[in-house]
Amino acid sequence: MKNTHNIAILGTRGIPANYGGFETFAEEVSARLAARGHTVTVYCRVGNSVHTGSVYKGVRLVVLPTIKHKYLDTIVHAFLSVWHVSFSGVRIVYICNAINSVFAFIPRLFGKKVIINVDGLEWKRAKWNNLGKKAYQVSEWIATKLANVIISDSRGIQQYYRDKFRYEAVYITYGAEKKVASSNDELLKNFGLENRNYILYVSRLEPENNALIMIQAYARVKTDMPLVIVGHAPYGKPYIQKLRTTADSRVKFLGAVYGEGYATLQSHAYMYLHGNEVGGTNPALLEAMAFGNCVLANGVSFNQEVVSEAGLCFEPGNIADLQQKITHLLSKPDIVDTFRGLAVKRISKLFNWDDIVLQYEELFSDMLR
Numbered sequence: 232m233k234n235t236h237n238i239a240i241l242g243t244r245g246i247p248a249n250y251g252g253f254e255t256f257a258e259e260v261s262a263r264l265a266a267r268g269h270t271v272t273v274y275c276r277v278g279n280s281v282h283t284g285s286v287y288k289g290v291r292l293v294v295l296p297t298i299k300h301k302y303l304d305t306i307v308h309a310f311l312s313v314w315h316v317s318f319s320g321v322r323i324v325y326i327c328n329a330i331n332s333v334f335a336f337i338p339r340l341f342g343k344k345v346i347i348n349v350d351g352l353e354w355k356r357a358k359w360n361n362l363g364k365k366a367y368q369v370s371e372w373i374a375t376k377l378a379n380v381i382i383s384d385s386r387g388i389q390q391y392y393r394d395k396f397r398y399e400a401v402y403i404t405y406g407a408e409k410k411v412a413s414s415n416d417e418l419l420k421n422f423g424l425e426n427r428n429y430i431l432y433v434s435r436l437e438p439e440n441n442a443l444i445m446i447q448a449y450a451r452v453k454t455d456m457p458l459v460i461v462g463h464a465p466y467g468k469p470y471i472q473k474l475r476t477t478a479d480s481r482v483k484f485l486g487a488v489y490g491e492g493y494a495t496l497q498s499h500a501y502m503y504l505h506g507n508e509v510g511g512t513n514p515a516l517l518e519a520m521a522f523g524n525c526v527l528a529n530g531v532s533f534n535q536e537v538v539s540e541a542g543l544c545f546e547p548g549n550i551a552d553l554q555q556k557i558t559h560l561l562s563k564p565d566i567v568d569t570f571r572g573l574a575v576k577r578i579s580k581l582f583n584w585d586d587i588v589l590q591y592e593e594l595f596s597d598m599l600r
Contacts, residue, residue, distance in 0.1 A: 245275025
């Protein structure tokens with residue numbers, strides 16, 4: 232008989248996912264664990280959870296307040312969450328985001344097992360001041376001291392912890408699943424787009440995700456095919472304004488798009504540009520490949536690890552190389568079609584959510600044994 236466990240996930244904005252990678256992870260993993268008989272709780276932030284009930288896809292939701300501030304939002308909610316979970320029947324506390332590692336000792340004092348998913352190299356993000364960057368760097372070290380287990384979502388992050396801290400993190404990647412293409416032609420028309428006749432970029436609009444480089448390279452490309460920018464950033468208004476003033480008239484800014492609209496955009500793009508450079512395995516990149524997109528990604532190690540031979544990468548920061556590869560793919564639709572098929576196969580083989588949940592079940596059992 233399979234062992235079932237009582238697990239809580241905290242440190243995200245909550246589910247249903249409507250923001251970023253950790254939220255996607257929390258929803259996909261928690262719902263699958265619940266369906267397999269485990270008791271799962273996800274901690275949500277007031278104002279972020281759009282679900283009105285206390286249970287979502289079999290997962291218990293606990294909604295707690297926070298302080299809406301760039302430097303306080305995450306840690307205040309995590310602080311409240313670890314105290315709440317410490318007085319519950321939860322046995323395994325899964326903390327997302329290295330910055331929250333400072334609180335890991337609290338549930339451990341109450342006999343809980345603590346996992347920390349450290350994500351990527353958050354201290355490299357331009358939005359943090361020097362104090363914020365230092366806090367993230369110190370938090371990485373704290374995680375190695377206070378967690379029972381650290382999760383790295385990419386081999387590159389695993390190697391980073393091995394080299395810097397001599398710590399062996401457990402590698403379990405993010406996942407995706409093959410997506411059913413959206414056939415909502417009306418939605419596509421509402422966006423002012425045509426099937427296979429636009430280039431898509433999706434990300435939070437922050438400097439290290441390189442939307443500006445995408446726009447600059449695209450400006451040099453001779454094409455009538457528009458560049459569609461999807462994404463927002465709650466604390467990134469100056470940067471977003473800079474993007475808008477830099478872009479030419481062929482660039483379309485759609486803001487944040489979710490649900491059927493997002494699926495429609497992913498399903499009908501000619502190709503997908505991915506600029507992220509500081510995270511680990513990026514969910515938006517996985518989803519683009521799962522939708523069968525031809526991917527052109529920033530060639531940092533984390534992205535190369537995901538894309539491999541199923542797409543192309545450009546030299547980081549090299550606008551000329553990016554422009555050349557965009558032009559090349561625009562002139563070679565047969566190559567684009569080949570990459571689409573390879574992307575779907577790679578996701579199905581290596582980034583399957585169901586397989587990932589089995590890895591977590593095995594990890595939970597090992598921790599409690």
